[in-house]
Amino acid sequence: MKKYSLLAIFIIxxxxxxxxxxxxxxxxxxxxxxxxTTETFESTRILNGHSIERLDPGQLDFRIxxxxxxxxxxxxxxxxxxxxxxxxxxxxxxTKWLMTGVGRGNYxxxxxxxxxxxxxxxxxxxxxxxxxxxxxxxxxMNTLKWTDPTRTNYFSSRLSYVGQVLIARKFGDFLSLQVTxxxxxxxxxxxxxxxxxxxSIGIGGRIKLTNxxxxxxxxxxxxxxxxxxxxxxxxxxxxxxxxxxGGHTFQLFxxxxxxxxEKGFIGETTGSWTKGDIRFGFNISRIFVLHYxxxx
Amino acid sequence: xxxxxxxxxxxIALILIFSSCYxxxxxxxxxxxxxxxxxxxxxxxxxxxxxxxxxCYSCHSNTTAASAGNNIRLQDYxxxxxxxxxxxxxxxxxxxxxxxxxxxxMLPACQISQFDKWISNGMLNN
Numbered sequence: 109m110k111k112y113s114l115l116a117i118f119i120i121x122x123x124x125x126x127x128x129x130x131x132x133x134x135x136x137x138x139x140x141x142x143x144x145t146t147e148t149f150e151s152t153r154i155l156n157g158h159s160i161e162r163l164d165p166g167q168l169d170f171r172i173x174x175x176x177x178x179x180x181x182x183x184x185x186x187x188x189x190x191x192x193x194x195x196x197x198x199x200x201x202x203t204k205w206l207m208t209g210v211g212r213g214n215y216x217x218x219x220x221x222x223x224x225x226x227x228x229x230x231x232x233x234x235x236x237x238x239x240x241x242x243x244x245x246x247x248x249m250n251t252l253k254w255t256d257p258t259r260t261n262y263f264s265s266r267l268s269y270v271g272q273v274l275i276a277r278k279f280g281d282f283l284s285l286q287v288t289x290x291x292x293x294x295x296x297x298x299x300x301x302x303x304x305x306x307x308s309i310g311i312g313g314r315i316k317l318t319n320x321x322x323x324x325x326x327x328x329x330x331x332x333x334x335x336x337x338x339x340x341x342x343x344x345x346x347x348x349x350x351x352x353x354g355g356h357t358f359q360l361f362x363x364x365x366x367x368x369x370e371k372g373f374i375g376e377t378t379g380s381w382t383k384g385d386i387r388f389g390f391n392i393s394r395i396f397v398l399h400y401x402x403x404x
Numbered sequence: 405x406x407x408x409x410x411x412x413x414x415x416i417a418l419i420l421i422f423s424s425c426y427x428x429x430x431x432x433x434x435x436x437x438x439x440x441x442x443x444x445x446x447x448x449x450x451x452x453x454x455x456x457x458x459x460c461y462s463c464h465s466n467t468t469a470a471s472a473g474n475n476i477r478l479q480d481y482x483x484x485x486x487x488x489x490x491x492x493x494x495x496x497x498x499x500x501x502x503x504x505x506x507x508x509x510m511l512p513a514c515q516i517s518q519f520d521k522w523i524s525n526g527m528l529n530n
Contacts, residue, residue, distance in 0.1 A: 223417075259434050264424055265433075296428045
């Protein structure tokens with residue numbers, strides 16, 4: 109835990125050294141125009157969690173994500189590649205400031221849906237805005253068979269909700285950082301000692317190496333874990349690369365979390381980096397343009 | 405106009421989604437059935453030993469404690485008396501002691517109150 113906190117502090121502190129105030133602007137800043145910063149991140153996800161990026165209106169994104177087994181499961185399981193957790197989703201940009209998506213993962217056989225609103229966009233020129241801010245709300249439904257069908261089971265027990273505020277800033281062309289205060293609500297938890305509400309702070313960043321390749325890191329710090337929960341949970345840390353090839357974005361990374369939805373990776377990451385419970389994972393994003401926005 | 409309609413419907417959707425928040429946990433939602441809870445005839449040999457045997461000895465017997473039970477023995481009378489307060493805290497999941505049984509739900513409420521009763525009777529070896 110301490111190690112992770114130190115790492116997070118290190119990332120934040122060193123970020124300041126690179127910070128330069130020419131965010132996203134190769135074009136000259138004319139005073140009567142607003143120059144919005146674009147491409148703060150390559151994709152709508154940093155690695156596990158949402159990034160500030162949205163889809164443009166009319167774009168449909170088909171995402172295929174995998175998390176394999178743990179590296180320390182040994183050569184017999186081909187270092188985890190024999191097992192696979194899958195998440196498929198379809199996401200769509202409705203307007204310039206709103207996108208939505210639905211998905212299904214085999215982690216707890218979960219269906220999930222989310223909406224992401226842009227509230228502020230980083231800009232220079234006639235309106236100077238230092239950060240971009242978006243809000244993500246999502247709901248997930250676990251569809252596992254009830255462990256005990258004889259007791260009175262409630263539909264509400266399957267549901268969990270997430271609210272996140274994404275605050276991101278692009279420092280120059282190559283560095284972007286994001287802070288993500290997050291709230292996860294589980295309607296049903298196992299014991300009285302498990303909090304129904306989980307609060308956490310996510311920190312994510314991207315360093316762009318070339319036009320095609322960038323490095324990503326993402327960490328969520330759980331603010332209110334109780335000492336004795338029904339399972340020992342760790343903070344999720346993910347490190348990887350983005351490879352961008354026109355219509356496709358590939359994200360290849362290592363992470364200690366198994367799930368690909370916020371409820372799972374924030375609150376139910378049972379693997380520990382220090383114990384070697386590290387999983388290889390990838391996201392593939394294929395964007396289809398269904399219609400071009402009206403030219404005005 | 406389109407923007408206003410979208411924002412309003414977005415807010416309504418959010419209200420609908422978050423209005424169905426519950427704060428349930430399985431322990432409180434599904435308490436074990438205990439219509440016939442006998443807390444009058446609680447004895448060490450007839451009540452407490454079977455309880456410990458059912459829930460604790462897989463890790464905390466004299467033979468398993470060293471390897472699985474963090475060296476906490478709950479088999480002999482003297483050991484149970486010495487650890488009684490800790491057992492009470494662990495099985496009630498109060499947060500001050502590691503909750504037991506490990507990775508399982510709480511004991512049936514009846515057996516917890518039987519354990520309380522045995523302590524309040526003076527932890528007799530009967």
